Amino acid sequence: MGTEKTRPESTVLSDRQKHRVTEQLRHEQTTCAGCGSGDFTVGQALYVGFLFLDEENGNYMVALTCNNPECPAPRTGITLHESAFLDVG
Amino acid sequence: MYELDFPVWIRITHWVNLLFITLLIRSGVEILGTHPKLYWRNDSKPGTEWARFTRKTMPTDKLYDTLDEEESYSSLVSMPGHKQLGLGRHWHFFSVIGWILTGLTYVILLLATGQWHRYWPYSWSIFPTAWHDLLTYLSFNLPPLLPGQPYDALQKLTYAFVVFVLAPFQILTGAAQSPAIEARFPRYVRLWGGRQAARSLHFFGLILFVLFIVVHVTLIAVWGWGMLTSLMIFGDVESRQWAIVLSLVIIAAVVAVHWAATKYTLRYPRRTQRALGAVVMGVRKWSLKPLVSKQNYSAAELSPEHRVNGKPPISDDYKIMAAHNFADWRLEVAGLVENPMTFTLQELQELSGTQTQRVLHNCVQGWSSIGEWSGVPLRTIVELVGPLPEARFLCVLSMQDSGRDEPSAPGQGQFYEIIDLSLARHPDALLAYEMNGGLLPIEHGAPLRLRLENQVGFKMAKWIDRIEFVSDYSGIGEGMGGWREDNVFYDKNVEI
Amino acid sequence: MSAVLRWTGIGKLISFYRHIQFSAPWTTTGSASMLVCGIGAIHLYLLSGNFGFPTYLNAYFALLSAAALLSAVGMLLGRRPGWGLGSLVALAAIAVYVASRTLGLPGLPELVSRWDDPLGTFSLALAVLLLFVHVSVVTGMNVAVPRRRDWHD
Numbered sequence A: 001m002g003t004e005k006t007r008p009e010s011t012v013l014s015d016r017q018k019h020r021v022t023e024q025l026r027h028e029q030t031t032c033a034g035c036g037s038g039d040f041t042v043g044q045a046l047y048v049g050f051l052f053l054d055e056e057n058g059n060y061m062v063a064l065t066c067n068n069p070e071c072p073a074p075r076t077g078i079t080l081h082e083s084a085f086l087d088v089g
Numbered sequence B: 001m002y003e004l005d006f007p008v009w010i011r012i013t014h015w016v017n018l019l020f021i022t023l024l025i026r027s028g029v030e031i032l033g034t035h036p037k038l039y040w041r042n043d044s045k046p047g048t049e050w051a052r053f054t055r056k057t058m059p060t061d062k063l064y065d066t067l068d069e070e071e072s073y074s075s076l077v078s079m080p081g082h083k084q085l086g087l088g089r090h091w092h093f094f095s096v097i098g099w100i101l102t103g104l105t106y107v108i109l110l111l112a113t114g115q116w117h118r119y120w121p122y123s124w125s126i127f128p129t130a131w132h133d134l135l136t137y138l139s140f141n142l143p144p145l146l147p148g149q150p151y152d153a154l155q156k157l158t159y160a161f162v163v164f165v166l167a168p169f170q171i172l173t174g175a176a177q178s179p180a181i182e183a184r185f186p187r188y189v190r191l192w193g194g195r196q197a198a199r200s201l202h203f204f205g206l207i208l209f210v211l212f213i214v215v216h217v218t219l220i221a222v223w224g225w226g227m228l229t230s231l232m233i234f235g236d237v238e239s240r241q242w243a244i245v246l247s248l249v250i251i252a253a254v255v256a257v258h259w260a261a262t263k264y265t266l267r268y269p270r271r272t273q274r275a276l277g278a279v280v281m282g283v284r285k286w287s288l289k290p291l292v293s294k295q296n297y298s299a300a301e302l303s304p305e306h307r308v309n310g311k312p313p314i315s316d317d318y319k320i321m322a323a324h325n326f327a328d329w330r331l332e333v334a335g336l337v338e339n340p341m342t343f344t345l346q347e348l349q350e351l352s353g354t355q356t357q358r359v360l361h362n363c364v365q366g367w368s369s370i371g372e373w374s375g376v377p378l379r380t381i382v383e384l385v386g387p388l389p390e391a392r393f394l395c396v397l398s399m400q401d402s403g404r405d406e407p408s409a410p411g412q413g414q415f416y417e418i419i420d421l422s423l424a425r426h427p428d429a430l431l432a433y434e435m436n437g438g439l440l441p442i443e444h445g446a447p448l449r450l451r452l453e454n455q456v457g458f459k460m461a462k463w464i465d466r467i468e469f470v471s472d473y474s475g476i477g478e479g480m481g482g483w484r485e486d487n488v489f490y491d492k493n494v495e496i
Numbered sequence C: 001m002s003a004v005l006r007w008t009g010i011g012k013l014i015s016f017y018r019h020i021q022f023s024a025p026w027t028t029t030g031s032a033s034m035l036v037c038g039i040g041a042i043h044l045y046l047l048s049g050n051f052g053f054p055t056y057l058n059a060y061f062a063l064l065s066a067a068a069l070l071s072a073v074g075m076l077l078g079r080r081p082g083w084g085l086g087s088l089v090a091l092a093a094i095a096v097y098v099a100s101r102t103l104g105l106p107g108l109p110e111l112v113s114r115w116d117d118p119l120g121t122f123s124l125a126l127a128v129l130l131l132f133v134h135v136s137v138v139t140g141m142n143v144a145v146p147r148r149r150d151w152h153d
């Protein structure tokens, strides 16, 4: 496997963008629903603003993987607006 | 010389034809209204329609589908009206069976009795005579009848055209819109210029039929309503007064049948679906169902923009799964099988015998697009799990909750479709995880969708996560064979 | 009035008209210019056929044919006045024909009530069709060149 496969709807994030997501997680004190840990690896961002009726334009589902090796459900995600983590301008 | 009178079978088929052709016209408008746009090219690309019968416009910043574009027409012009495609289809296909049987009876009896002489152009001179007849009509006079015949030359040519050209043309262009026929005989569809050209031509045929009826009825009145209806009711011109009354009674009866059938259909849609469906599906079982796809479109013919129907599940579970490229997704295959199995997406991708097909996709609503689909043949999965002897159907379940995810379709609950086990063994039945060479996009059913190339689109469930083998589906949902069958009265086997 | 429209369903049929739109600018423009040319050709035939019409009528035929040709060219070049001129040609053809058969034209009383003229009926039909096409362009059912539909879906 190694390299991540990208879905047509997904964007690979730069380190800077991932860092901004992590800051958001810390700011919102997001914890893992499976184990309660707050330590995540940030993955790709899926643009959901266009495809899903309940989402506002500009929304992304950012993939998060819980870093706790014992976590029963390590793959989770957070919905963020593009202004919160994508570089503007 | 054969006497070209009006024997009883001509009179009966004439009035029966009136009933069926008007049912076909109204139900045809219902079908048109479900995708009220006409195209020339197979891809039905948004904005390329040459005609549209709607005032709706779609958003550019949000996924919409063709269910959002559907129009609700009045029952005055469509049967049954009010956005009931499923029921309109039942009426269209039921009526066309009756119409073809009436037409065959008529043509066979024409040939058997010698009445075909009434349409036979004995010499080329019929064309200048018809031209002269036209000038006579334009001078508000009536042309002479051809010697020993019931019509003038123009009428003779017109009737011959309607019976021997226009009616077969409508049947042939109608058949060219059947996914089963398109799949089995792709060159036949090309003959008409493609699926959408066939649909547009079918629409022109409708217009010609309506024009014919208007002119026909007008000329009956001009030539003598009493005399001609007397011929068409009693076979002679002796009872003109009675004929005027009776002809109006017959027309009123046809209108009454339309009115009652429309009312009944709207009030008892399930009973209508069952009754008409029994006839229609009985005929399809031996005519269209056995057809297997032989199509292989070239890569150059792929539609740049493949239309969609149905919207993705809005649950967070689904979105998170998608963001992780469906690593947590599983396909469960269970029910009446020897080895129930669970597959990850990667396991499906690693199964041997990946199949790719470039095919024309037919939506039940009338649009089409050409796409390339790759995945596991469904029969591979069938063989792996080993159906028990009593298994007869596959229930394909989707992660879509239609009530929640698809506001443009009335109804609640999880989307599912039932297919026959025999259909699952068709060589072109495919569980696709790729489209046009890339991963299957979410709006097209990621991570896994069904492809059934001799069916219309709604049978090809998207966002699949479970396949159950069953012996009977009467206990599933409303028991009609799928979510669309349950909620919008479509038919279970949709080879057209 | 609106109650009558609703009760008879005629209101629905009228509103149905607004649901019909075509994207065929060249077919629309082409058929309109053929219709107006047809009217022009008929009047040119009347002018050239030595039917012994009075001079003023021959002058009218010549004027109408020229206007028809101008209108057709204007339409095909995508000029809006071409359409207005076409409708004027159609209205004039209808008015003069109907007048000749009802009121009578100076020097041609014998034409009164002579409706049995195929060419006349034909030109009436062309004129009515042309007016219909023009109305359909004005109301937006059709578009004429150089306009195009801007449909995204």
Ligand SMILES: [Zn+2]
Pocket: A032, A033, A034, A035, A036, A037, A066, A067, A068, A071, A072, A073, A074
């Ligand atoms: Zn965790």
